[in-house]
């Protein structure tokens with residue numbers, strides 16, 4: 001566990017590589033797919049790039065505005081070379097393809113550092129070859145955050161990008177308009193700066209291209225609030241008093257031409273409530289109505305903004321949740337409509353969006369997930385999260401139910417993305433679900449072993465099993481141990497000959 005403070009972003013650079021000699025009305029960019037194994041945005045479509053290295057600043061970059069932008073350009077050039085084998089430097093044109101391959105190998109293997117490599121081969125970086133098109137900051141809902149410089153770079157003639165599978169799983173040239181269309185059809189997932197770049201380039205390589213890139217405040221490090229990883233699903237993280245390392249809860253605004261669903265307006269803070277209200281107003285102003293506010297479960301960080309949103313909408317909106325959620329909320333928050341397992345919530349208008357409710361207890365008794373079959377989208381609430389871990393705290397939490405719920409989600413036929421209650425979207429849903437399931441089963445085995453070896457109290461079990469968790473989190477780990485013991489008893493394990501503790 002980490003401290004609950006919002007982490008400050010690391011500097012990074014990304015390169016939007018443009019293919020030469022293609023139709024300027026329909027330019028091509030090199031888009032990569034991030035490996036599903038990556039913890040940060042695994043499975044997303046993106047541009048090559050990465051974090052600033054301390055040695056990047058040692059490189060002299062001619063025609064750069066200042067030292068800071070010089071370092072960012074050096075980082076961009078290095079990442080481009082490491083990830084795609086494309087070397088954008090004065091002097092690179094005299095290297096053979098074979099030399100470039102061996103240089104890339106020297107750099108990747110650490111045999112030669114970036115500044116040394118450039119010096120050794122008399123290569124010079126020129127800022128004129130890197131057109132600055134914006135600086136975007138990862139929103140605070142992510143534990144890993146970057147302050148990323150974006151550069152437009154023309155791919156040098158006679159160099160062909162090539163992805164060595166690793167951090168990236170694949171890559172290829174694609175017309176920017178076509179890539180944006182793939183996003184529109186829910187075939188790829190991308191973060192806001194990537195989408196903005198695709199859209200801007202798709203409008204053509206006009207003289208005002210850079211101006212259009214920089215025309216929005218988010219391209220100047222202004223926080224991004226509305227994150228549309230997938231069309232019609234806006235992730236709107238709001239700051240909440242939630243469990244560290246998370247600092248925000250994701251509210252989702254699902255909309256089509258006529259209606260809007262609001263899932264989990266969780267913030268009790270006025271400023272955040274106002275920001276959410278105005279995001280809802282923006283959608284309403286375009287001719288839609290709010291159909292329902294839906295709650296995945298009853299935890300305060302998921303319901304804290306319900307009453308304020310209801311008030312903002314003059315009470316005209318219905319709040320819907322599972323019966324168990326309604327029961328535990330009854331006093332502070334009125335639930336108007338109950339949702340059962342299997343209910344279909346279909347929006348009027350287009351495109352067709354039909355969410356199937358799944359009652360998935362475990363984290364909370366009345367927990368609901370929502371599955372949209374056509375695009376394979378799963379709104380998972382706190383059952384699967386993009387950040388931090390899921391607490392199973394009895395009696396509200398139940399480990400046996402939780403594992404059953406995870407298995408039900410795992411059995412969904414065409415999952416393509418999971419939108420969790422915290423953190424970024426999950427673009428590798430099946431491997432993430434497998435991880436969640438095997439993690440719990442491994443814990444269960446370790447707990448069973450600790451008990452057999454004579455651990456007497458839940459503290460003793462935690463001390464033996466949760467060696468990877470900081471002592472500050474031990475109280476929470478004890479609750480999880482209790483949940484595991486309850487499950488083991490329900491599975492038929494008999495602990496009656498054990499002395500000193502009991503599962504309840």
Ligand SMILES: [Zn+2]
Pocket residue numbers: 297299302363382
């Ligand atoms: Zn929760």
